[in-house]
Amino acid sequence: MEKQRTPKNIFVQGPISPEKIAQSVANHQSKTDIGGHSIFLGQVRKDQKENGTVVAIEYTAYEEMALQKAFEIREDIFAKYPLTCMHIYHSLGRVEVGQLCLFVFTSSKHRRAAMDACDELVERIKAELPVWGKELLDTDEHVWKVNQ
Amino acid sequence: MEKQRTPKNIFVQGPISPEKIAQSVANHQSKTDIGGHSIFLGQVRKDQKENGTVVAIEYTAYEEMALQKAFEIREDIFAKYPLTCMHIYHSLGRVEVGQLCLFVFTSSKHRRAAMDACDELVERIKAELPVWGKELLDTDEHVWKVNQ
Amino acid sequence: MDQKIRIRTFGMIAEEIGQSELVLDQLDSTERLKEFLYSQFPKLQSMKFSIAVNQQLAQGDEKIPEGAEVALLPPFSGG
Amino acid sequence: MDQKIRIRTFGMIAEEIGQSELVLDQLDSTERLKEFLYSQFPKLQSMKFSIAVNQQLAQGDEKIPEGAEVALLPPFSGG
Numbered sequence: 001m002e003k004q005r006t007p008k009n010i011f012v013q014g015p016i017s018p019e020k021i022a023q024s025v026a027n028h029q030s031k032t033d034i035g036g037h038s039i040f041l042g043q044v045r046k047d048q049k050e051n052g053t054v055v056a057i058e059y060t061a062y063e064e065m066a067l068q069k070a071f072e073i074r075e076d077i078f079a080k081y082p083l084t085c086m087h088i089y090h091s092l093g094r095v096e097v098g099q100l101c102l103f104v105f106t107s108s109k110h111r112r113a114a115m116d117a118c119d120e121l122v123e124r125i126k127a128e129l130p131v132w133g134k135e136l137l138d139t140d141e142h143v144w145k146v147n148q
Numbered sequence: 149m150e151k152q153r154t155p156k157n158i159f160v161q162g163p164i165s166p167e168k169i170a171q172s173v174a175n176h177q178s179k180t181d182i183g184g185h186s187i188f189l190g191q192v193r194k195d196q197k198e199n200g201t202v203v204a205i206e207y208t209a210y211e212e213m214a215l216q217k218a219f220e221i222r223e224d225i226f227a228k229y230p231l232t233c234m235h236i237y238h239s240l241g242r243v244e245v246g247q248l249c250l251f252v253f254t255s256s257k258h259r260r261a262a263m264d265a266c267d268e269l270v271e272r273i274k275a276e277l278p279v280w281g282k283e284l285l286d287t288d289e290h291v292w293k294v295n296q
Numbered sequence: 297m298d299q300k301i302r303i304r305t306f307g308m309i310a311e312e313i314g315q316s317e318l319v320l321d322q323l324d325s326t327e328r329l330k331e332f333l334y335s336q337f338p339k340l341q342s343m344k345f346s347i348a349v350n351q352q353l354a355q356g357d358e359k360i361p362e363g364a365e366v367a368l369l370p371p372f373s374g375g
Numbered sequence: 376m377d378q379k380i381r382i383r384t385f386g387m388i389a390e391e392i393g394q395s396e397l398v399l400d401q402l403d404s405t406e407r408l409k410e411f412l413y414s415q416f417p418k419l420q421s422m423k424f425s426i427a428v429n430q431q432l433a434q435g436d437e438k439i440p441e442g443a444e445v446a447l448l449p450p451f452s453g454g
Contacts, residue, residue: 018177022170025189029166029246032194039187040263041173042454043255046180059453062385062446065430090453098177102454107191110296115188115267122259122454130427130446131453132386144387145452148258190375207374210306210367213351214374238374250375270375278348278367279374280307292308293373 005078007071010088011063015099016041024087024105034084036111038118042102044095052137056096057145062130063092073124081117083108088121090131101133153226155219158236159211163247164189172235172253182232184259186266190250192243200285204244205293210278211240221272229265231256236269238279249281301360303329304367309345313337313368327357329366345370380439382408383446388424392416392447406436408445424449 087105108114133145235253256262281293299322347354348367378401427446
């Protein structure tokens with residue numbers, strides 16, 4: 001298990017398609033030591049803001065730093081949980097309401113590791129990756145997204 | 149939110165396809181109050197047993213009781229977490245190694261509810277649904293699956 | 297008494313008994329049902345199973361009403 | 376000194392400054408950089424942001440080495 005890992009691109013231009021999720025799942029059917037997959041998907045909400053209704057989020061990132069940070073998070077999580085696989089995809093650019101902007105996917109022999117790792121990954125991605133969401137409103141105004 | 153819910157079929161004959169997962173996700177893109185989806189997938193492992201290697205699991209269930217119990221679990225989880233949607237699919241019949249046998253899908257406005265509900269659903273499904281897995285071995289023998 | 301009771305069986309219990317359904321003379325409690333099963337199928341004595349009466353798991357000794365749906369359930373292993 | 380320093384800006388900070396990159400005369404610490412920014416862009420005084428030096432978030436006052444990559448990062452809101 002001591003293969004050397006290097007930063008991977010996590011960014012996807014525009015929304016993440018449901019077909020990408022199906023394809024990722026299908027790609028793991030040959031890994032017959034996997035017993036459970038845990039997936040988290042972030043979807044853009046049509047929130048009401050003071051000056052209008054959200055119609056889309058436009059994501060930007062400090063890409064080099066985000067990829068390095070995502071790599072560090074991956075290494076931490078691989079060290080902490082007995083995982084078979086881990087994948088992170090985050091949108092850049094415009095994602096419409098109802099579309100997917102985040103796809104986190106973990107797999108393990110027994111379910112607990114995949115579930116706990118997925119949970120921790122999502123929290124760390126939201127807290128630590130230099131990514132910003134600009135919520136575009138139906139009034140042509142915008143507000144900067146704030147994570148809870 | 150006080151619509152009356154009734155037991156839904158959760159059983160799928162044979163494996164659950166990755167395309168079904170994509171379709172389920174796509175079906176939720178019109179629900180623009182959803183901010184997060186949590187998904188758990190169970191996959192059949194190629195375990196080594198004393199008398200051979202698992203090649204497939206054959207699932208049977210006490211279907212009427214399982215559907216009633218699944219309904220009760222759904223009601224409990226809907227009462228406990230602010231969810232937008234919840235879906236449970238479990239295979240019956242033969243599922244080959246590497247194929248999916250369980251698909252649990254929860255959606256909510258904020259991620260925490262979907263994640264916690266998904267976790268609790270999986271635990272309860274495994275502990276409380278009268279479903280049995282017969283692990284078929286490459287030696288034509290079989291062993292009855294035991295949940296941890 | 298010619299009341300009959302239908303007993304559905306599942307998983308390794310069905311395999312051991314060799315039938316997915318037993319039709320027995322009425323037995324009025326889960327303990328009496330167990331005694332009968334143990335005498336007919338001695339191997340069940342070393343196997344874990346629960347008894348469901350009308351789709352509810354019996355807790356301890358429970359009455360079996362006339363016409364009840366009774367089932368023998370080995371430990372669940374879904375997922 | 377004609378050393379220059381490149382400052383990348385992101386999110387609402389980039390929006391407020393109106394540029395995605397500033398080229399300034401060398402400033403040797405993050406505190407001195409902040410003072411400069413506050414004087415040039417007073418609205419930044421009421422905005423939250425971190426400073427990254429060579430892709431590491433500065434903790435307190437940190438030196439800015441020559442040729443460092445410096446960035447102004449408002450609160451993250453990915454996902």
